[in-house]
Amino acid sequence: CLRIKLVATTKYHDVFEERYLRFISILGKGNFGSVELCRYDPWGDNTGDLVAVKELQSDKKANMADFQREIQTISSLHCDYIVKYKGICYSAGRLSTKLVMEYLPFGSLIGYMEKHRQNVCTRRLLLFASQICKGMEYLQSMRYVHRDLAARNILVASDTLVKIADFGLTKIIPVDKEYYRVTQPGESPIFWYAPESISELKFSHKSDVWSFGIVLHELFSYCDISRNPKRVRSYVQSPSMAIHLLNLLKDNWRLPMPSQCPPKVKIKTDFYINVSVWVTVTN
Numbered sequence: 001c002l003r004i005k006l007v008a009t010t011k012y013h014d015v016f017e018e019r020y021l022r023f024i025s026i027l028g029k030g031n032f033g034s035v036e037l038c039r040y041d042p043w044g045d046n047t048g049d050l051v052a053v054k055e056l057q058s059d060k061k062a063n064m065a066d067f068q069r070e071i072q073t074i075s076s077l078h079c080d081y082i083v084k085y086k087g088i089c090y091s092a093g094r095l096s097t098k099l100v101m102e103y104l105p106f107g108s109l110i111g112y113m114e115k116h117r118q119n120v121c122t123r124r125l126l127l128f129a130s131q132i133c134k135g136m137e138y139l140q141s142m143r144y145v146h147r148d149l150a151a152r153n154i155l156v157a158s159d160t161l162v163k164i165a166d167f168g169l170t171k172i173i174p175v176d177k178e179y180y181r182v183t184q185p186g187e188s189p190i191f192w193y194a195p196e197s198i199s200e201l202k203f204s205h206k207s208d209v210w211s212f213g214i215v216l217h218e219l220f221s222y223c224d225i226s227r228n229p230k231r232v233r234s235y236v237q238s239p240s241m242a243i244h245l246l247n248l249l250k251d252n253w254r255l256p257m258p259s260q261c262p263p264k265v266k267i268k269t270d271f272y273i274n275v276s277v278w279v280t281v282t283n
């Protein structure tokens with residue numbers, strides 16, 4: 001029989017009814033809330049789609065404006081290398097809104113690398129790097145700065161496709177400016193930050209390129225937690241850590257080449273990390 005799509009559309013958002021959203025498991029937690037795996041099952045027979053639902057912790061009302069902006073951002077992005085927006089779910093009397101996105105069963109790049117590192121060759125790492133590049137080029141064309149590009153926020157759609165996820169910190173660069181200055185540092189993952197982001201809280205397409213360089217390092221280290229200092233327990237670093245890192249970077253210290261990284265990638269990668277434009281990483 002014809003299945004009528006049971007999702008009302010108000011304005012430009014597909015509205016998912018909370019009563020049909022069935023919680024399955026937690027996909028990830030952070031400081032402001034969580035991303036949960038749910039099944040949207042209006043027919044109640046488990047034939048509904050699996051979806052990823054991001055919700056704000058109720059006591060984080062202050063971030064509601066940021067969350068609304070995140071919803072606005074992700075619903076305006078249409079790119080093969082960016083996680084797809086599906087709609088929103090108003091819970092109990094519109095007290096809080098939930099963001100409904102496509103669910104990618106392979107999860108984040110970190111988990112995928114830990115599980116499959118044995119059979120991920122250099123060619124595949126470069127394919128993933130070029131896809132992240134393309135997603136970031138699209139983001140830049142929309143004047144968005146991601147500000148939280150890291151392997152933990154890259155999703156694996158299949159063995160040959162990754163997508164950029166989590167636009168919680170994404171900002172639009174004003175037309176007359178080259179960068180976005182953040183007022184409060186918040187929970188800053190400083191090991192992914194460019195020097196000007198650590199010292200002046202300035203974020204631009206160039207600082208996103210710097211973060212991409214860190215993601216390249218994560219890729220060629222197979223996101224090996226033990227082998228790199230970046231994954232300090234909590235991403236919030238102390239001010240003294242930020243100053244120490246800033247001085248290291250000013251003295252031209254850079255992350256060492258990962259041991260498994262093939263030499264020819266190193267030369268190209270060095271070049272790319274210092275070039276402040278998106279480059280298509282040749283396979």
Ligand SMILES: C[C@@H]1CCN(C(=O)N2CC[C@@H](S(=O)(=O)c3ccccc3)C2)C[C@@H]1N(C)c1ncnc2[nH]ccc12
Nearest residue numbers: 027028029030031032033034035052055103104107108
């Ligand atoms: C890697 C993804 C983004 C990061 N993440 C996460 O848990 N968080 C991102 C934001 C933080 S939060 O909880 O701090 C937060 C909460 C609300 C407002 C703002 C921030 C949690 C896990 C996700 N994940 C495993 C997924 N796996 C499979 N399919 C998916 N579709 C979409 C996401 C997703």
